[in-house]
Amino acid sequence: MxxxxxxxxxxxxxxxxxxxxxxxxxxxxxxxxxxxxxxxxxxxxxxxxxxxxxxxxxxxxxxxxxxxxxxxxxxxxxxxxxxxxxxxxxxxxxxxxxxxxxxxxxxxxxxxxxxxxxxxxxxxxxxxxxxxxxxxxxxxxxxxxxxxxxxxxxxxxxYNHPDYIRVLAESISERLEGVDFQHLLFSYHGVPERHIRKSDVTKSHCKIDGTCCQSPSVAHQFCYRHQCFETTRLVAEYLGLKENTYSVSFQSRLGFDPWLQPYTDRTIERFGKQGMKKLAIVTPAFVSDCLETLEEIAMEGEEIFHEVGGKEFTVVPCLNDxxxxxxxxxxxxxxxxxxxxxxx
Structure with missing residues (x-):
């Protein structure tokens, strides 16, 4: 063949x-x-x-x-x-x-x-x-x-392949070299919560309650939420990030149904209101920069951060080429x- x-x-x-x-x-x-x-x-x-x-x-x-x-x-x-x-x-x-x-x-x-x-x-x-x-x-x-x-x-x-984790982590490290940031936000594209439950092959594991993504299950093979958190965990481990210096959020929600939380825009706003001045953000759900990374994050996200008192907003490019x-x-x-x- x-x-x-x-x-x-x-x-x-x-x-x-x-x-x-x-x-x-x-x-x-x-x-x-x-x-x-x-x-x-x-x-x-x-x-x-x-x-x-x-x-x-x-x-x-x-x-x-x-x-x-x-x-x-x-x-x-x-x-x-x-x-x-x-x-x-x-x-x-x-x-x-x-x-x-x-x-x-x-x-x-x-x-x-x-x-x-x-x-x-x-x-x-x-x-x-x-x-x-x-x-x-x-x-x-x-x-x-x-x-x-x-x-x-x-x-x-x-999402958890060692080669991918290494390249993603290295891209973050290179972009943030010499950058004084207080927090690294991993922003993933959002999906409705019902998508997580529909993709649950066990029909019972995914409860989106803060514990199911950490509990071993065959459901993780098709669980977007688990895979986002696992990518984050592995990258943080590779980079040696300290606890509470990084977190996960979800962007690009549509309509009024519950989507995966916390929402990226509200998270950025909350950080600024809490006095954070220097925020870095990476978008690991995308391998190529696009509207969601270049406009929604790099432009709208930075504008939100500055409006609530933030000063430095650093965006890590996608892996691209x-x-x-x-x-x-x-x-x-x-x-x-x-x-x-x-x-x-």
């Missing part, structure tokens, strides 16, 4: 034009694993309310972070793909779950190169319904419909290609 790799990231609008942003948001928010309510309710919420109010505001946010080459997430993903491609001996294609280039075009690109065994590589360290799962489900639907003879292997969540990260991904790919297990 001929092997190839499909890297899959979140995605981005084609431009900052509100029409393109509306199209992107429509595809994203109508995904039943992003807003997991009945179709009629999702349609009413998304098409009846959100898409009539949010695209213009989101377009303005994208304009703040847009690069001359295009969407930062797309550009950074393309750079990552190119660097991995230069170090590996099998075809590497890139797709986005939402927007362009889509998963179908990525699979078609590999198919046209004679690939019939694909390593699906969701670029998400932690598993979540709205990230990893939706990629795998759509890819399998497309495989059955268009490429029935193609075989898939999936890279598991790598760091060479040590490229080296890790290339090695994982070669291990798979030559029948060595991708350890997680």
């Amino acid at each position: 001929s092997k190839g790799v499909l890297l899959v990231n979140l995605g981005s609008p084609d431009s900052t034009d509100p029409k393109d942003v509306k199209r992107y948001l429509g595809e994203f928010l109508m995904d039943e694993r992003v807003i997991d309510v009945p179709y009629w309710a999702r349609t009413l919420l998304v098409k009846g309310i959100v898409l009539n109010t949010r695209p213009k505001k989101s377009a303005e946010a994208y304009k703040k972070i847009w690069w001359e080459e295009g969407s930062p997430l797309i550009v950074l993903s393309e750079r990552l793909q190119a660097k991995i491609d230069s170090l590996t001996s099998i075809p590497i294609a890139l797709s986005m779950r939402y927007g362009n280039p889509d998963i179908l075009s990525g699979l078609q690109e590999l198919n046209d190169k004679g690939v019939d065994e694909v390593l699906l590589f969701p670029l998400y360290p932690q598993f979540a319904m709205a990230t990893t799962e939706t990629i795998l489900v759509l890819a399998e639907e497309l495989r059955q419909k268009h490429f029935p003879d193609m075989k898939f292997t999936t890279v598991p969540p790598f 760091r060479q040590d990260w490229v080296n890790v991904l290339s090695r994982w790919i070669d291990e798979w290609a030559f029948k060595k297990p991708v350890k997680a």
